[in-house]
Amino acid sequence: MIHHHTSLVNGSFDQEISALDRGFSYGDGVFRTMKIRDGQPVSWPFHYQKLVADCAVIGIVCPSAELLMLDIQQLFPIDEFDNAEVSVAKIIITRGEGERGYAPPAVTIPTRVIIKSAMPTYAETYYVQGIRLHLCETRLALQPKLAGIKHLNRLENILARMEWREESIFDGLMLDTNANVIECTMSNIFVRVGGHLYTPDLSQCGVAGITRQRILGLESLLGLTCSQATLTLPELLSADEVLICNSLYGAFQVTAVGNQTWEQQNLASKIRNILTHG
Amino acid sequence: MIHHHTSLVNGSFDQEISALDRGFSYGDGVFRTMKIRDGQPVSWPFHYQKLVADCAVIGIVCPSAELLMLDIQQLFPIDEFDNAEVSVAKIIITRGEGERGYAPPAVTIPTRVIIKSAMPTYAETYYVQGIRLHLCETRLALQPKLAGIKHLNRLENILARMEWREESIFDGLMLDTNANVIECTMSNIFVRVGGHLYTPDLSQCGVAGITRQRILGLESLLGLTCSQATLTLPELLSADEVLICNSLYGAFQVTAVGNQTWEQQNLASKIRNILTHG
Numbered sequence: 001m002i003h004h005h006t007s008l009v010n011g012s013f014d015q016e017i018s019a020l021d022r023g024f025s026y027g028d029g030v031f032r033t034m035k036i037r038d039g040q041p042v043s044w045p046f047h048y049q050k051l052v053a054d055c056a057v058i059g060i061v062c063p064s065a066e067l068l069m070l071d072i073q074q075l076f077p078i079d080e081f082d083n084a085e086v087s088v089a090k091i092i093i094t095r096g097e098g099e100r101g102y103a104p105p106a107v108t109i110p111t112r113v114i115i116k117s118a119m120p121t122y123a124e125t126y127y128v129q130g131i132r133l134h135l136c137e138t139r140l141a142l143q144p145k146l147a148g149i150k151h152l153n154r155l156e157n158i159l160a161r162m163e164w165r166e167e168s169i170f171d172g173l174m175l176d177t178n179a180n181v182i183e184c185t186m187s188n189i190f191v192r193v194g195g196h197l198y199t200p201d202l203s204q205c206g207v208a209g210i211t212r213q214r215i216l217g218l219e220s221l222l223g224l225t226c227s228q229a230t231l232t233l234p235e236l237l238s239a240d241e242v243l244i245c246n247s248l249y250g251a252f253q254v255t256a257v258g259n260q261t262w263e264q265q266n267l268a269s270k271i272r273n274i275l276t277h278g
Numbered sequence: 279m280i281h282h283h284t285s286l287v288n289g290s291f292d293q294e295i296s297a298l299d300r301g302f303s304y305g306d307g308v309f310r311t312m313k314i315r316d317g318q319p320v321s322w323p324f325h326y327q328k329l330v331a332d333c334a335v336i337g338i339v340c341p342s343a344e345l346l347m348l349d350i351q352q353l354f355p356i357d358e359f360d361n362a363e364v365s366v367a368k369i370i371i372t373r374g375e376g377e378r379g380y381a382p383p384a385v386t387i388p389t390r391v392i393i394k395s396a397m398p399t400y401a402e403t404y405y406v407q408g409i410r411l412h413l414c415e416t417r418l419a420l421q422p423k424l425a426g427i428k429h430l431n432r433l434e435n436i437l438a439r440m441e442w443r444e445e446s447i448f449d450g451l452m453l454d455t456n457a458n459v460i461e462c463t464m465s466n467i468f469v470r471v472g473g474h475l476y477t478p479d480l481s482q483c484g485v486a487g488i489t490r491q492r493i494l495g496l497e498s499l500l501g502l503t504c505s506q507a508t509l510t511l512p513e514l515l516s517a518d519e520v521l522i523c524n525s526l527y528g529a530f531q532v533t534a535v536g537n538q539t540w541e542q543q544n545l546a547s548k549i550r551n552i553l554t555h556g
Contacts, residue, residue, distance in 0.1 A: 007297045016294030017302055019285045019391050024295055025370070026432035027305030033378070058433060059440060090378055092303070100311070100368055100395050102432065102439035102463055113297050117378050141419035141483075142455055145437055153431035154304035154380065155336065159423055161380035162337060177420055185380055205419075 008075045008114045011067075021111055023094030026102070027152035029111070030054040031092045034247050035119065039078035041089060043247065044069075046210040051093065054149040059104070060095050063112050071114045088248065090115040094152070122249055127272075129264055130253035131170035131244070133184060135233075136160040140176045140183075140205040148208040157185045171244060173236075173257055176205050181231040187246045188212035189254075191231065191239035192267055197224045200231045211245040214275060221274055222267075243268040250275045286353045286392045289345075299389055301372030304380070305430035307389070308332040309370045312525050313397065317356035319367060321525065322347075324488040329371065332427040337382070338373050341390050349392045366526065368393040372430070400527055405550075407542055408531035409448035409522070411462060413511075414438040418454045418461075418483040426486040435463045449522060451514075451535055454483050459509040465524045466490035467532075469509065469517035470545055475502045478509045489523040492553060499552055500545075521546040528553045 009015035022028035032051050035042040048065045055062040072089060092115070096108040138160040146153070160172050171184040183189055183206045190199045190212075199216065202208045216226045236242060242254035242262060253268035255261060287293035300306035310329050313320040326343045333340040350367060370393070374386040416438040424431070438450050449462040461467055461484045468477045468490075477494065480486045494504045514520060520532035520540060531546035533539060 009297055015297075017297055017299070019287055019293075019295055019370075019393060021295070021302070024299070024302045025309075025430070026436060027430055028433065028436055031303075058437065088378070092297075100366070100393070102435045104436070104440065115297060115378070138423055139421075141421035143417075143419035143434065145416055146433055151433055152303070152305055153433045155306065155424055155429055155431045156421065157380045158304060158306055158382070159336065162382065 005075060006116050008071050010112055011071060011074075013074075017111065017113070018097050020097045020099070021094055022096065022098045022104070022108075023092065023111060023152055025098070025100075027154070028058070028104075029060065029092060029094030029152045030058070030150055031090060031152060032150065033088060033090045036072070036076045036087050036089050036116075039073060039076045041069075041072055043210060043214070046214065047091075047247075050150075050210050050213075051091065054151065055093055055110075057146070057149045058095075058151065060093060060108075060110055062093055063110060068112065068114075071112065075114050075116050086119045088117045088119055090117070092152070120248060126170065126249070126252050127269070130255035130262075130268065132168055132256040133244075133254055134164040134166075134169045134172040135258050136163055136172040136174045136185070138163065138174065139179075140174050142177055142204040144204055147205050148202045150207045150209075161185045170252070175233060178204075179233065181233055181236050182206040184244055187244035189236075189242065189244050190215060191236050192224065192241040192243075193235075193239050195224055197222065197226045198229045198231060199226075201228045209246055211247050211250065211275065215245060215251070215271060218271065218274060222270070241265050241267050243271065245271070283353060284394050286349050288390055289349060289352075291352075295389065295391070296375050298375045298377065299372055300374065300376045300382070300386075301370065301389060301430055303376070303378075305432070306336070306382075307338065307370060307372030307430045308336070308428055309368060309430060310428065311366060311368045314350070314354045314365050314367050314394075315363075317351060317354045319347075319350055321488060321492070324492065325369075325525075328428075328488050328491075329369065332429065333371055333388075335424070335427045336373075336429065338371060338388055340371055341388060346390065346392075349390065353392050353394050364397045366395045366397055368395070370430070398526060404448065404527070404530050405547070408533035408540075408546065410446055410534040411522075411532055412442040412444075412447045412450040413536050414441055414450040414452045414463070416441065416452065417457075418452050420455055420482040422482055425483050426480045428485045428487070439463045448530070452484075453511060456482075457511065459511055459514050460484040462522055465522035467514075467520065467522050468493060469514050470502065470519040470521075471513075471517050473502055475500065475504045476507045476509060477504075479506045487524055489525050489528065489553065493523060493529070493549060496549065496552060500548070519543050519545050521549065523549070
């Protein structure tokens, strides 16, 4: 019988977290979610670079790529037959343990956690036809000092995600407190207007995911200009095509936001193919 | 030899936290910090009521007062001689464990953690003369859905607290992104203008602590009107008297914010005495 470990904490299998960990006390850390295929994290250079950059924003020195890769190899051994398939790794890096109080200790040892989970199963219709979005009432607050990074302070996303329960809704569209379109609870968003592809500027809030970053680099392959811009809800609703993206599903076309609907088109599947095989 | 336990997790001594706890993954929870005197939490009815209310804002059902009091009695037994003195309890309530994803599971069992620590030692000068504040560059983002509650998403406070290291600075004054005065990193703030005592309105951001709430109820004892108001930095700097408060130290006069200084006055010590003995 093979024992299937599900997490690694500071290099040890299935350990728990100290009640004094600042990740637990204050959400003082960052995370990443990525596909693992044949024991290897997909798009690892993008993920690791983003992890290092996000850590740096809040003053955490990210563990080395070598150490994290060693962790991943332990948790996703390629000799386990079920790992020939795709699964998911979530990497959490926190500032480490600390006594009560917001000031970080003079010396901290970051806590690193890898959690293994199954790849979500997406309905065939999401790939073929597209997905529906709920328009969230919960707005994203403007905080330029934390904008763009995937930190552990995620109560806004939770409140937004609690707004709907319908299985037919894939994700929720979030505006900021100025009513500009920012992202979805677990996805970034793009709109096509003619030959231009836009994604919201994330200098005030939101998470700048690596799939968003990769799509911004596909200009020549897509034959579209790609840029970041301020995007209002009316602009999104009148766009020619809307799509969302993240590291797990790649890209899906948005076919409905509330009452606004879009015909099935091919940009999302084209992008998904490039991301996977390009 | 008596073993001194330092924490209680779901009623068990010195246990750790699951890596899947949503408090760790997302800061999905709330907390309270309070004094323990002779094994009893000081101002417990205020603290428990606030804990229940804060939990409710994010949809967590707070454990019963009886259960939490039982925990506190276990962690702070009155027969340990060192508990005749004052120490500190931090209570953390999270939504409990959950698989990856922002949607809370259909059924969750909240995680309850009590952490024991020593009462901070405050310099005699803080009581006699007052304290100095750093004016923080880090602003509080406007998020009415989370305003007032003491949740576990505290990266703004951490970034603000990381702005100074001088021992002579007791706390940092924080403005919101509209430049209104809100609070300090670990304290609420009041200003006296003539016979009026004002504390910032916290409907957009900030933590509405129970000592702030208690002070707002001292109108007749203080002979001052007490109210919440929008407060600009110039208004604070030109106030007759400024004081900060929290559950551990009670109230301290503010004698300096940057270059602005105030003469020693007696409102803070008067309030401290009423809070302690009144």
